[in-house]
Amino acid sequence: MQASCVLSPQARKPLDEACSKARARPLEADARTHMLLAKPIAPTILRLAVPNSTVMIVQILIGLLEVYFVSRTGVDALAGVSAVFPLVSLVVAIAQGALGGGIVTTVARVLGAGRIGEASEYAWYAVLLGVPLGLATTAVMVALGPTLYAHMGVSGNALEIAASYSLIIFSGATVIWLFNLLMAVVRGTGNLQVPVIVVCGGGLMLVPLSQALIFGAFGYQGLGPSGGAVAMLAYYALGTLAYAAYLWGRFGVLKPSIRVPRLSLVPALAILRVGGMSAVVSSTTNLTLAIVTAYVATGGVEALAGYGAGSRLEFLLVPLAYGVGGPVGIVISANLGAGQVERAVKASWIGVLMAFALTESIGLTAAAFPKAWIGLFSQDPSVLQVGAEYLHRVGPFFGFFGIGYALYCVGQATRRMEASVLAALLRAAIAVLGGFVVVWLKADVTWNFIAVALGMVAFGLFALPPLINRSGYE
Secondary structure: OOOOOOOOHHHHHHHHHHHHHHHHOOOOOOHHHHHHHHOOHHHHHHHHHHHHHHHHHHHHHHHHHHHHHHHOOOHHHHHHHHHHHHHHHHHHHHHHHHHHHHHHHHHHHHHHOOOHHHHHOHHHHHHHHHHHHHHHHHHHHHHHHHHHHHHOOOOHHHHHHHHHHHHHHHHOHHHHHHHHHHHHHHHHOOOOHHHHHHHHHHHHHHHHHHHHHHHOEOOEOOOOHHHHHHHHHHHHHHHHHHHHHHHHOOOOOOOOOOOOOOOOHHHHHHHHHHHHHHHHHHHHHHHHHHHHHHHHHHHOHHHHHHHHHHHHHHHHHHHHHHHHHHHHHHHHHHHHHOOOHHHHHHHHHHHHHHHHHHHHHHHHHHHHOHHHHHOOOOOOHHHHHHHHHHHHHHHHHHHHHHHHHHHHHHHHHHOOOHHHHHHHHHHHHHHHHHHHHHHHHOOOHHHHHHHHHHHHHHHHHOOOHHHHHOOOOO
């Protein structure tokens, strides 16, 4: 009698699932995807963190250089462009870190599942989202820009310069959005070398171009402050073309079609959901600093200058924390896509600890030697005293900011942003209420720094529960 080779449905189910996963993955995994899925986690994060941090820091330096060049044309130009610059930075932050973060983690997750064709379509989703968002940004800023700058206290010649600069830079908002969203698609593949080349190469081009367009060169008289806006748009336009050439030229693992494929609103809405919640976290970071600045300003110019010098170090925590957190999100997403839940959870904890160690070491060093940092900006005794007080009280808690920002990136990867949003709003609320109590009690303005420290602790701890409960991993 022959033995039966027919398996029962219960016995066949695990085999069918294994075969299904095998069919979903390509025969030869992309080297970068393999690195995300199989290589030691901590070295992988560090390998990605270096170029990621480089991109963030260079983009900040590009903005600072732009303001520096414009400042050489006069005080009115500096005042006018200074009013526009935060709004441009906000658009870049939302496009790159918020909505871009949603694209990065989605592409990494789909690649982790081995669905290269589906991942390739996200190049077109970047265009689908970038064009209308860019046009909407242009329409809003053209209509409301001059009025907004006037309400910010800009007037006279400075207002004219602000309106002119704003009209030029925001008329090309679409290329700013496309630059950052297409970069997000590339970053989602684990390739962070291409963004370094594009950003650093563009920066090297931008420096002489910006000076030539502002001040003139070779007999050309220059456009004044508006020349800086033209140079910035040239930087974003050429960078957009470079990312498009890389993606549609099929130089990487993604192979997007030349023709527009049939796209669905579901993936686009999913990206918008993560991006929208991420934008809340990004915005509240700037909001918290603005609120504390307003409270500290009641203590006089020296107090404001001291706090401003100290808080600049806090600004640097964002690119450093995201330098670690961004790669952590990529590693988690790829492993969740591959069904490697335990590795994704492990990567989350390693990333959080790395971000904490980096930011806490900076905070403790600043608290121990505060005048070494504050002295870079002023030697005024009152400024040094207030700045040192800020770093003494807040520096030891910088690590909680690192935890919160790393968990923000983890939330993007797991698509569970609720805890990070709550933690960010709580941090802002503590700053508002703490400052109000200080003003009400007529206490020394440096007591505001206690509220800042407590807010950082809340930002880190209140975002932890999803990781502890493994929400979004299963």
